[in-house]
Amino acid sequence: MPQPLTILGLESSCDDTAAAVVRHEPGIPAEIMSNEVYGQTELHVDFGGVVPEIAARAHAEKIDLVVQAALEKAGLGLAEIDAVAVTAGPGLIGGVLSGLMCAKGIAAGAGLPLIGVNHLAGHALTPRLTDQLEFPYLMLLVSGGHCQFLIATAHDQFTRLGGTIDDAPGEAFDKVAKLLGLPQPGGPSIEQAAESGDEMRFNLPRPLLDRPDCDMSFSGLKTAVLRARDGLIADQGGLFAQDQTDISASFQAAVRDVLAAKCARAFDQYLELSPKAPAIAVAGGVAANKTLREALKMLADQHGAAFIAPPLKLCTDNAAMIAWAGIERYRAGQLDDMTLAARPRWPLDRVAAPMLGSGKKGAKA
Numbered sequence: 001m002p003q004p005l006t007i008l009g010l011e012s013s014c015d016d017t018a019a020a021v022v023r024h025e026p027g028i029p030a031e032i033m034s035n036e037v038y039g040q041t042e043l044h045v046d047f048g049g050v051v052p053e054i055a056a057r058a059h060a061e062k063i064d065l066v067v068q069a070a071l072e073k074a075g076l077g078l079a080e081i082d083a084v085a086v087t088a089g090p091g092l093i094g095g096v097l098s099g100l101m102c103a104k105g106i107a108a109g110a111g112l113p114l115i116g117v118n119h120l121a122g123h124a125l126t127p128r129l130t131d132q133l134e135f136p137y138l139m140l141l142v143s144g145g146h147c148q149f150l151i152a153t154a155h156d157q158f159t160r161l162g163g164t165i166d167d168a169p170g171e172a173f174d175k176v177a178k179l180l181g182l183p184q185p186g187g188p189s190i191e192q193a194a195e196s197g198d199e200m201r202f203n204l205p206r207p208l209l210d211r212p213d214c215d216m217s218f219s220g221l222k223t224a225v226l227r228a229r230d231g232l233i234a235d236q237g238g239l240f241a242q243d244q245t246d247i248s249a250s251f252q253a254a255v256r257d258v259l260a261a262k263c264a265r266a267f268d269q270y271l272e273l274s275p276k277a278p279a280i281a282v283a284g285g286v287a288a289n290k291t292l293r294e295a296l297k298m299l300a301d302q303h304g305a306a307f308i309a310p311p312l313k314l315c316t317d318n319a320a321m322i323a324w325a326g327i328e329r330y331r332a333g334q335l336d337d338m339t340l341a342a343r344p345r346w347p348l349d350r351v352a353a354p355m356l357g358s359g360k361k362g363a364k365a
Helices: 041-047 052-074 093-110 119-124 126-131 169-180 186-194 219-236 241-271 290-302 320-331
Strands: 005-011 016-024 031-039 083-089 114-118 137-142 147-154 157-163 279-283 306-308
Touching: 005 052, 005 093, 005 320, 016 052, 016 320, 031 052, 041 052, 052 093, 083 093, 083 119, 083 320, 093 114, 114 119, 114 320, 119 126, 119 137, 119 320, 126 279, 126 306, 126 320, 137 241, 147 241, 157 241, 169 186, 169 219, 169 241, 186 241, 186 290, 219 241, 241 290, 279 290, 290 306
Parallel strands: 005 083, 083 114, 137 279, 279 306
Antiparallel strands: 005 016, 016 031, 137 147, 147 157
16 A cells, blocks of 8 residues: 655745745545745746846755755754755756756755656646645646646656647736836736726737637737837827726637637547546636636536645746655656756657747746
8 A cells, every 4th residue: 555755845036036845645635734925926026027047046045944944844854854845847948057066955955855856747646735636637738938738647747738839828927017117026916917907909810710720829918018008008098097907808818718729629638538537627826817717617617627726926937846756756756867857858648749839938848
């Protein structure tokens, strides 16, 4: 019978330095004993996006501190940890290296097994951590650097049905917020502004809805926002508060409509597997958006499927998801050694052709 596992997870693929301890006993929901995250928002706010060199330096300075904080919060020492799981990619290579080298040092010093985790798999497996979701399920992975529809059939088997061919939604949110003079990160700023805005005021495009596949594009939508903003400035001599809220609402609605429509198409393909308990899951930073969650839940309800969205703190980058993915790999006997390398690209679907483009928050898989 499988034994209980307690895994220390490390995450440093972008601009969050994180460590967590997760314990799991088969047949019982996993326990997140600690989940510490040191953010870098203030370091990058003046640049309108994440600066890789600054992020890597901050990770190197904080990674040991966040590990110590996670262990203290869990009330454990390394002697009570069964293995160390760490993001080995994809992501900003300097940050990935910082976490990976720290994990190797801990594993070597404490004599613990080392487990390299795909950051995207961490997001995609989060519904199993939070809701014990059974395979197969449809996953919308939507974040600052990635956006793709996946059918998850095992902890290391994913079929990509489609994805963004240019900007990821989170990147588009950041860029639009910058265009409108709203603070970074753009996702929460746009969502807050949209609450008092009129989403019908601006007729923004819904790119690629005329194509029957599950691919998406958000670069043109961003350009449409730029033109709407510039038109307002030219006509009235400036951009006013109501303009900001209305453009935010219109942009958010366009992103929501594209993701919901493409999700419906992906769901039809997923149903071809005849799952016993159909489920739509969403993860990644943009999954924190309330409007998107509501649209996807409505879609799931219409099709009699379960809708799984993680708690907001597990949508954005965190190490609990890495620890959980490490647990899944450990139980499958998939351990690594000191030759484990950092990978800027690491597709979940090893057969599908790579998606085009590269976002500012990391190379697309």
